[in-house]
Amino acid sequence: MSGGTISSTLYQYSFSSPQENDKLEKKECEASGVNEDVAPAHWGEFEHLAQSVIDDEVFNDIATAICNSDVVLINGEGCIYDRTRQSRMIFFIAYLAKRFFGKPTALVNHSIVMNEPVLREIAQHVYPLLDDIVFREPDSALACPAGQSRVAADAAYLYEPEPPEQWERSTEATRERNGALWSGGAFDPHKPYACIGGGSVYFRGLRPELDAIPGLVMLCRELQGSVGQVLLTASSAKDLRILEPVSKMLDLPLAGASLPIQCAVNLVGNARVYIGARWHPSIFAHRGGVPVVALSRHTPKMDAFLKQAGIPPSHLDPFSLENQLDDVIGQVRSHLDAGEQLRVKLRADATRLSETTSENVRLLTSSFAPCA
Numbered sequence: 001m002s003g004g005t006i007s008s009t010l011y012q013y014s015f016s017s018p019q020e021n022d023k024l025e026k027k028e029c030e031a032s033g034v035n036e037d038v039a040p041a042h043w044g045e046f047e048h049l050a051q052s053v054i055d056d057e058v059f060n061d062i063a064t065a066i067c068n069s070d071v072v073l074i075n076g077e078g079c080i081y082d083r084t085r086q087s088r089m090i091f092f093i094a095y096l097a098k099r100f101f102g103k104p105t106a107l108v109n110h111s112i113v114m115n116e117p118v119l120r121e122i123a124q125h126v127y128p129l130l131d132d133i134v135f136r137e138p139d140s141a142l143a144c145p146a147g148q149s150r151v152a153a154d155a156a157y158l159y160e161p162e163p164p165e166q167w168e169r170s171t172e173a174t175r176e177r178n179g180a181l182w183s184g185g186a187f188d189p190h191k192p193y194a195c196i197g198g199g200s201v202y203f204r205g206l207r208p209e210l211d212a213i214p215g216l217v218m219l220c221r222e223l224q225g226s227v228g229q230v231l232l233t234a235s236s237a238k239d240l241r242i243l244e245p246v247s248k249m250l251d252l253p254l255a256g257a258s259l260p261i262q263c264a265v266n267l268v269g270n271a272r273v274y275i276g277a278r279w280h281p282s283i284f285a286h287r288g289g290v291p292v293v294a295l296s297r298h299t300p301k302m303d304a305f306l307k308q309a310g311i312p313p314s315h316l317d318p319f320s321l322e323n324q325l326d327d328v329i330g331q332v333r334s335h336l337d338a339g340e341q342l343r344v345k346l347r348a349d350a351t352r353l354s355e356t357t358s359e360n361v362r363l364l365t366s367s368f369a370p371c372a
Contacts, residue, residue, distance in 0.1 A: 018085070039085050040092050043121045049092070050100045062093060071364060072097040075155075076110025078200075078279055078301050083118040091126045098129045106132035108360040109155055111140040111301045132363045139304040152359030153308075156280050157350060159261060161269025161288040164190065181263055182231070187253035192272050193229035194332070195285070196220065198239030199277025199318060201299045207319045212242045213249075215321030219275070220250055222329050227272050227336070231255060233264070235278045273332050277302055277318055282309075286350045289343030291335035293328060295321075310349050 018037040038058045040049050053059045066072055074094055080087045090107070098105040107130055114120050123143060127133055133149035135141040141151050161167070167189070187193070196219065202212050220230045232243045232254040240256065247254040255267055268274055268281050269288025276282070277295040279302070285292050286309050294311075295318035296302035306313055314331060316324055335342060 037085070040088055042088075042118050043125055046092060046095055046122075046125075050096050053096060054100055059096075062096070066093075066097045066101050066103060069097075069103060072101075072103045072105045073361065073363065074105070074107045074110075075360075076107050076112075078111045080110060080119070081113035081115065083116045087119055088122065091122045094130060095126045098131070104131045104363060106130060106134065106363040108132065108134040108363075109136050109152075110134070111136055111304065112143050113140075113300050114143050134360050134362075137301070137304040137308045139300065139307065150359060152356040153353035154279070154283055155357050155360055156283040157287060157354040157357050159265045159284065159287060160354075161266050161284070162262070164270065167266045167270065181259060181267075182253045182255045184232075184247040184254045185251035187229060187231060189267070189270065191229060192227055193231050194223045194227040195231050195233050195268050195271040195274045195276070195281070195290075196223070196243075197233045197235060197274065197276025197278040197281045198243055199295060199299065200236075200238070201277050201295070201318055202242060203238045206298055210319050212318070212321075213245050216242060216246045217249055218325060219321050219328060220246060220252060222325055223275075223332070226329055226332055229253075231267065231271070233268060233276070233281060235281060239278075273335055275328065275332070279305060283350075286311075286346055287354070289345075289347035289350070291332075291338075291342060291346065293331045293335070308353070309346070311346075 018039065038049065038052075040046050049058070053063050056063070072094070074090060076090055080090055094105055094107050097103045107127075112119075112123065112135070114123065127144050127148060133144060134152050135143075135149055136152065136154040138151050141149050143149075196216065220232075223230050230250075230252050232247055232252055234240045234243050234254065234257045236257050240254075243254055246252065255264070259267070264281070265284045265287065268284040269290060271285065271288075271290050273291050273293060274281060274285035275293045275295070277299050282292045282294065282302070282305050292306065292309065292311055293316070294302040294306055294314045295316045296306065296314050297317040298319075303313060316328060316331075321328070
């Protein structure tokens with residue numbers, strides 16, 4: 001919005017777990033039997049807690065941020081699933097901003113997995129209050145009755161991989177500023193390579209007894225024969241837990257989570273294929289016309305990504321790579337055999353999606369927003 005400013009940002013990790021000022025006194029909790037964390041546990045606690053915020057008893061930072069804003073725009077990303085604290089807090093902030101502060105409020109650029117009764121009840125009450133609801137893929141839009149929401153591509157589609165000659169210059173400049181862009185074994189970005197990513201699915205406690213490393217090692221060895229180079233890409237510190245050992249065992253290059261965004265886009269967006277369970281790297285791949293083989297079992301948003309991108313479903317289980325190597329490599333070879341014709345189509349589809357991203361901020365240009 002011309003002339004507008006962002007007065008406050010509240011990043012998800014400031015409320016995915018309770019901060020010190022979000023907790024009641026321990027003695028008080030032990031005496032009353034209530035939870036130490038003041039975040040609402042279910043829909044029935046929203047109104048009472050919101051009144052406590054208004055009375056300046058809890059969540060002072062959140063209240064100040066909302067009060068100082070003309071519009072509250074909540075970037076939900078893939079953070080809303082189960083009954084996690086961050087899921088409940090995203091909806092609570094939206095409810096607080098609209099119902100108690102009267103601010104134009106939108107929940108945008110988000111997916112939701114309505115797999116839990118507590119979350120379902122909260123969503124059913126809060127969504128109808130909001131001025132705008134924008135999902136980043138059609139599957140999640142089923143959470144709202146028809147006509148209550150819209151679908152627009154994730155804002156990550158705004159990033160486009162640079163052509164090789166430009167990429168080489170910008171990569172060298174970034175290397176001079178930030179040091180090496182990858183660690184581990186040798187890597188030549190001008191020769192064919194496959195990217196392998198991690199995924200939050202490995203760290204959600206679904207299979208705590210599983211060691212993911214042997215399966216990833218076997219997959220990397222197969223890809224070295226099918227594609228050539230293999231570049232491991234970590235999207236978070238958690239990904240490094242499983243990818244660093246693979247890098248050391250096979251002497252493979254590893255791009256860490258601290259890369260500048262454009263460098264990450266260039267690396268993934270110029271690969272021959274991307275394999276993983278990460279949403280944003282899949283978008284970077286799609287933007288460059290790179291086929292995605294998604295490890296989508298247990299991760300509905302990856303199924304939704306494939307559907308929106310027009311890529312055939314993969315039905316691959318990240319917890320069973322050893323038993324699915326033939327399927328994975330078969331999909332990789334099928335994509336590679338499709339050649340440049342497939343890459344051109346994927347790039348065109350990704351460009352079309354990128355043109356919808358501005359819908360995420362439509363509230364800022366509507367009559368709800370103050371004039372610049």
